[in-house]
Every structure is written in C-alpha cells, then in structure tokens.
Amino acid sequence: MTITSDSVVTLHYTVSAQDGTQLDSSVGKEPLTVLLGKRFLIEGLEDALEGKDKGDQFKVSVEPDKAYGQRVDELVQQVPRSMFDGMDVEVGMSFRATTDQGEQSVMVIDTSEEHVVIDGNHPLAGVPLSFEVEVVDVREPTQEELDHGHAHGPGSGHDHGHDQGQEQQQ
Numbered sequence: 556m557t558i559t560s561d562s563v564v565t566l567h568y569t570v571s572a573q574d575g576t577q578l579d580s581s582v583g584k585e586p587l588t589v590l591l592g593k594r595f596l597i598e599g600l601e602d603a604l605e606g607k608d609k610g611d612q613f614k615v616s617v618e619p620d621k622a623y624g625q626r627v628d629e630l631v632q633q634v635p636r637s638m639f640d641g642m643d644v645e646v647g648m649s650f651r652a653t654t655d656q657g658e659q660s661v662m663v664i665d666t667s668e669e670h671v672v673i674d675g676n677h678p679l680a681g682v683p684l685s686f687e688v689e690v691v692d693v694r695e696p697t698q699e700e701l702d703h704g705h706a707h708g709p710g711s712g713h714d715h716g717h718d719q720g721q722e723q724q725q
C-alpha cells in the first residue's frame with residue numbers, strides 16, 4: 556500500500572550532513588517503526604515518505620526549517636562559572652537546564668575562568684540534512700495505535716504490552 560499521512564511505516568534510514576558526515580543510521584540495526592502524522596520524524600522526512608510504497612528507496616534533502624529549525628542566537632548564554640558549584644565544566648559537556656524557554660538540553664561551547672558559555676540550540680539546528688531511506692513496510696494503523704498516538708511492535712519503542720491481544724493471551 557501507498558504511504559499516507561497516518562500510515563505506520565517501518566523504515567531504514569541514514570542521515571548525513573550535506574558535507575557527507577554521517578550523523579545517524581538504522582542500517583545494521585532494527586528498522587524504525589513510526590506512526591506518521593505525529594511528528595516522530597522531522598517534517599521534511601514525513602513529507603517525503605507520503606506517496607511512497609513498500610520497497611521504495613529514495614534520497615531527500617531537508618532544509619533546517621523542515622528539520623530541527625534555525626539556530627536562535629538568544630539560546631547562547633554566558634553564565635557565571637559559580638553557577639556550577641565547583642563542577643568540572645568542559646567544552647562539549649551537555650546537561651539539562653532550566654532556562655527562559657523551559658527545561659532543555661544545553662551544551663557547553665566555551666569556558667573561561669569566570670564564565671561558561673552554554674548553547675541551548677538543538678545540535679542539528681541550522682543544519683541541512685540528507686536522508687537515504689528504504690521503506691521496509693507500510694500498513695494501516697490499528698485503532699489502538701491511533702488512540703495512543705504512536706506505533707506498536709518491534710522498532711516502535713512502544714512495545715509496552717498492553718494491547719488487547721497480549722492481554723487475552725495472559
């Protein structure tokens with residue numbers, strides 16, 4: 556069947572930056588299973604999947620606006636080192652922090668004796684991405700998957716054992 560905006564799709568993907576640096580890949584691992592339309596995938600990838608069929612392989616380039624968004628300069632902040640309570644703060648460390656935008660993941664991008672510069676942008680914000688995709692399977696969502704808003708089963712991350720079939724077996 557052809558992929559529509561609420562299909563359950565099982566796919567293999569490899570995502571790279573446009574200089575060819577591979578960022579992530581499912582190849583060699585279990586493929587990913589997702590319910591479309593719930594933004595488990597970035598918008599540009601969901602758009603590209605629509606209309607494809609089981610077995611299709613394709614490449615798609617996705618601009619930041621349809622991926623992780625543009626970088627926001629205001630998310631880079633310099634804070635006093637004293638905020639870290641004597642912790643050994645190093646460039647590249649990331650941690651959860653409460654900021655004006657709520658709780659988010661921030662990364663240390665610079666340090667000095669007095670200050671630490673943290674960046675709350677997603678590491679892939681502002682980065683155009685290239686995807687290589689193989690559509691492994693396509694199916695209709697079950698009513699339960701629609702109710703839950705996510706796919707069930709292998710590769711979905713939601714194999715949480717409360718669907719009716721499993722309850723009846725127990």
Ligand SMILES: [Zn+2]
Pocket residue numbers: 703705707713715
């Ligand atoms: Zn569920």
